Structures are given as structure tokens and as C-alpha cells.
Amino acid sequence: MKFGLFYELECPRPWFEDTEQRLFDNSLDQIELADRLGIDYLWQTEHHFVEEHTHSSAPECFLAAASQRTKRMRLGQGICILPPRYNHPARVAERVATLDLLSHGRFDFGTGESGSRLELEGFGLEYHDKRGAWLEAIEQIADMLVMTPYPGFDGQFFSMPARNIVPKPVQKPHPPLWVACSNRETIKLAAQLGIGALTFSFLDAAEAKKWVDEYYDTFERECVPIGHAVNPQVALFTGFGVHQDYSVAVDRFIDGIRFLQFGLNHFYRTGVHVPGRTDVWAAYQAKRADLIANDYDPNDYHKAVSRGAIGSIDQVRATIRSFADAGVDQLVFLQQPGITHHDHICESLELFASDILPEFAAGEAERQARKMARLQPAIEAAFARKKARAPLADAAIPGVPAGNFIKKYGETATLGSVQTA
DSSP, rough: EEEEEEEEOOOOSSSOTTTTHHHHHHHHHHHHHHHHHHHOEEEEOSSOOOTTOOOOOOHHHHHHHHHHHHSSEEEEEEEEOTTTTTHHHHHHHHHHHHHHHHTTEEEEEEEEEEOHHHHHHHHOOOGGGHHHHHHHHHHHHHHHHHSSSSSEOOOSSOOOOOBBBOOOOOOOOOOEEEEEEEEEEEEHHHHHTTOEEOOOOOOOOOHHHHHHHHHHHHHHHHHOOOOSSSOOOOEEEEEEEEEESOOOOOHHHHHHHHHHHHHHHIIIIIIIOOTTTHHHHHHHHHHHHHHHHTTTTTTGGGGGGGTTTEOOOHHHHHHHHHOOOOOOOEEEOOOOSSTHHHHHHHHHHHHHHHHHHHHTTTHHHHHHHHHHHHHHHHHHHHHHHHOOOOOGGGGGGOOOTHHHHHHHHEEEEEEOOOOOO
16 A cells, blocks of 8 residues: 645634744645655645635645655645636646656646635636536646647637647656545546546545445446546545554544544535635634534544544554555545644654554555556556547648737737837
């Protein structure tokens, strides 16, 4: 099994002048430590306007910084919001290739649709359009990363003429593709499209096995790759924090997970948010006792439903083993949410790396090789079903004259501040 870290860059109130600065600095320090310790992946999300819950509105900038602070771990955008009203596909392709170059081929391209009204309506996107916009964009971005030139596109959600998107990525044909999955329907869709599943639902091992089995069954039977390569993987997100004493681990880390879940409910389900005024942390504190009443018994830390991989060394090892046995390819740890202390995060990572990680890292390359060998006939069948897009013949590539502005708009057209007349 592989392991990753997920960063929302949660930033609960109260805020001070240096709050966000310390958050970003500490997060990069943690990532640099994790890279040295042998953690396999960093996943950095993209969200907009969801204050306190996540201040990661420019993940490509954060990942660029992380690329210069790390040497071996893979850097995943988990996720890039693809509907073109958020991010034009050509701009996304340019950023993907640039991050792949900066990281020397260590970038993974996680994608998604977005879901909150605060974000969707902030960018003028209708809820019922987001799935179609994502599907249109991910296929075209894959073509942009591979084709020279990109033939252009006239679609429902964006259109553009033939252009050569530069730079091109290090990884060929393109970095691994992923999609955020919050239910089994999206897991199935990920398998049908041949892309990795980033499962953001909090699952136990038994439920995870059902999702994993359904993903690989669907992949082998129905896959038609949306990209130019497949990425058959299932990654599962879970709360994380380890200490020699399980009660200390729970006290340090579970409140952050509960605040993350509270934020999800506030922004995506039942909350009413007043931009710049709602204090989400204060609202959580006011309801905290009721929220955890059915989740966490202070006299029995084993009963914390949302505990995930939070606990003693033996508890965390057993939890991870159960997910490994369920066939999960990667376990992604959430330990930064809420007001979790930087020092506690670093201590937990070091303890995990010394006492738990080695037994799961051993044999991982062989496991992955066996899996890909088993899937190879299905991969060949999947690409046989894919209708490849034909490149433009040289004669069909339209030229774009430098004087096009003058031709179109007349002799008084301006280029920047310079008048052409």
C-alpha cells in the first residue's frame, strides 16, 4: 500500500495577521518532513470562498512550492476543478505540464466538478451542468497535453481554435488522471473512464472493499479510456494521528476531523453562510458536544466512529492492515484539519514512519507489478474500444497572421498600448 497526505489548508477563526502565513509555512515544513520520511503522495485541493474550511484557492502555486521542497513524493492536485467557468481547459493543461516539469515528472492530475452553491454560483455555473462540463474538459485537456497541435474544439461548455499547448509534460503521454469520488456511482464512472478514484467518503474497511471490488470489476468489463493512458487505482481518505498512547492520539487529532466534517456539512448540506461574517469555528464549538455524542465516548476511545487511523501504534497498524486487505491502493491521511498543532503532526509522521510504514512499503512494487500484469488484457481491450482522435494534417492546420487585429478591426486597432495606425 502507498500513503499520502491531504491538505485542505483549513484556517479556523480567530484570525490574526500571521495566521495564514504560519499555516502555509507549517504545511510546507510538514510536507518536506514527510518526503524525507518516505510518504508517497501529497494531495492539494482546490476550493474557493469556503473560508475556514479550506484556504487552498491556488493549489498550483502551493504545489509549485512543494515541488522545490521535496525530492521523491508525488504531488497530486486533489482536485483541480475542471468546469471551464472555474478554469479554462487550456490554462489547466499549461499548469499541469508546468507542474510536471517543476517536479521532474512527479505530478498527478486529480480532477473534479465542485459541489457547493457558494462556489458554483460564485463562478456562474449551474449545478446540473457541472458533470457535463467536467467530462468535456478532462477529455480535451488530455488531448491538449498530447497532441501537437491540439486540433481545437467546439463544445457545449467551451470552444477554442487549433493551438499548440506548451509546455508539454515530462510524463508520457500525460500525468496520471484521477477524479474525486463521493459515492459508488462516481467510483463506477472513474473505472469506466480508466482514471484513478480519489474516494473522499469516510468508509470502514468492509465498505471500502465493496467500492474497490466494484471499481476493478467495472474497469475490467467496461473501461473506455477518456485519456491517452489508464490509471487503475483507488485511494481512500481517512483521519490520521498516531501516538504511543491511544487516548493522547485521539485528544490531539479527532477534533480536527470532526471540524472538517462539520465544515462539509455547513458548506455542502445544511449551512447558511454569510461571506466574511459567519464564524464557522464558533458555530462548531457551540454544537460540538451534541455533534460528538453519538460518535465518541470519552470513556472508550475505541468507539469513535470517525477515528479512522487515529490511535496507538497497534490500533493504527491494524486499521491500515484492514484497508490494505480490502484492496485499497493508497491511504491518504487527513491530520491538518482544525487547530491541530504543527508539532503534534510532525511527531505523528515520524512515529508512523519508524514503526508502521516499513511493513506496508515492503513488497509494494511487486504488488503493483502483479496487479498491472493481471489487468493488462483488460487495458488492451479498453483501448481497443476507444475511438482515437485523428490529428490535423499539416495542410489543415490554420495559420494565424500576426496582423489579424488590423485585418479584423481596421487600421486604428491597438496592440496593448501601441496604436497600429
